[in-house]
Amino acid sequence: xxxxxxxxxxxxxxxxxxxxxxxxxxxxxxxxxxxxxxxxxxxxxxxxxxxxxxxxxxxxxxxxxxxxxxxxxxxxxxxxxxxxxxxxxxxxxxxxxxxxxxxxxxxxxxxxxxxxxxxxxxxxxxxxxxxxxxxxxxxxxxxxxxxxxxxxxxxxxxxxxxxxxxxxxxxxxxxxxxxxxxxxxxxxxxxxxxxxxxxxxxxxxxxxxxxxxxxxxxxxxxxxxxxxxxxxxxxxxxxxxxxxxxxxxxxxxxxxxxxxxxxxxxxxx
Numbered sequence: 001x002x003x004x005x006x007x008x009x010x011x012x013x014x015x016x017x018x019x020x021x022x023x024x025x026x027x028x029x030x031x032x033x034x035x036x037x038x039x040x041x042x043x044x045x046x047x048x049x050x051x052x053x054x055x056x057x058x059x060x061x062x063x064x065x066x067x068x069x070x071x072x073x074x075x076x077x078x079x080x081x082x083x084x085x086x087x088x089x090x091x092x093x094x095x096x097x098x099x100x101x102x103x104x105x106x107x108x109x110x111x112x113x114x115x116x117x118x119x120x121x122x123x124x125x126x127x128x129x130x131x132x133x134x135x136x137x138x139x140x141x142x143x144x145x146x147x148x149x150x151x152x153x154x155x156x157x158x159x160x161x162x163x164x165x166x167x168x169x170x171x172x173x174x175x176x177x178x179x180x181x182x183x184x185x186x187x188x189x190x191x192x193x194x195x196x197x198x199x200x201x202x203x204x205x206x207x208x209x210x211x212x213x214x215x216x217x218x219x220x221x222x223x224x225x226x227x228x229x230x231x232x233x234x235x236x237x238x239x240x241x242x243x244x245x246x247x248x249x250x251x252x253x254x255x256x257x258x259x260x261x262x263x264x265x266x267x268x269x
Contacts, residue, residue: 048089048093068149131165132165136196145211197244201238
């Protein structure tokens with residue numbers, strides 16, 4: 001049976017996307033009313049909106065429908081979540097406007113909770129790096145990967161694991177780098193992620209046999225199952241590595257800029 005390339009009817013994803021965008025918009029409106037919108041740069045607003053659009057495309061478009069039939073398309077969907085939407089949302093820093101949409105006592109409680117040792121530990125770069133790596137490798141084990149394709153509930157949980165750990169990972173590098181995480185350390189974490197994710201992609205691309213029996217059946221008539229898996233592995237290996245390299249170069253440039261700024265500041269003093 002061939003897939004129908006229609007927009008995917010996913011009530012959970014559609015509801016989550018609608019609620020998040022509405023919540024964000026309400027927060028921005030309240031910040032504008034209180035004269036605080038100038039503290040949200042246009043770049044951050046644009047970054048969040050584009051990230052949100054990428055999430056909608058990955059989760060609701062025909063891409064999501066075809067991902068249930070072709071491994072390479074499923075891999076493309078996951079890379080959009082982890083390497084495009086997640087860093088864009090981290091750059092957009094949506095939590096600030098979203099907090100303004102909450103009652104004042106809730107915002108105060110959130111600020112208090114964010115400063116606790118447990119939250120600081122769980123959002124530390126080494127922890128989110130390990131969590132993202134674990135999510136990536138564990139969910140690509142054949143039994144779990146196929147369970148996600150067969151069960152909508154498991155699939156939703158898989159996407160939450162991928163997107164949440166990736167967003168925390170990118171936030172820890174992009175937003176949490178000052179103080180506890182320097183630019184040099186950020187480069188090491190990106191390099192480590194590129195190595196282990198690229199390694200997984202290489203294993204998939206160079207494997208002489210398909211890993212996922214489910215896709216052998218579903219890809220029949222659409223593509224050669226082994227070639228489909230190899231293309232999926234190449235997507236994780238090569239384009240993902242390029243994205244990681246671009247982020248690493250951007251951080252390296254920022255590192256040099258920060259060093260120059262501190263040098264000039266030292267001279268001026």
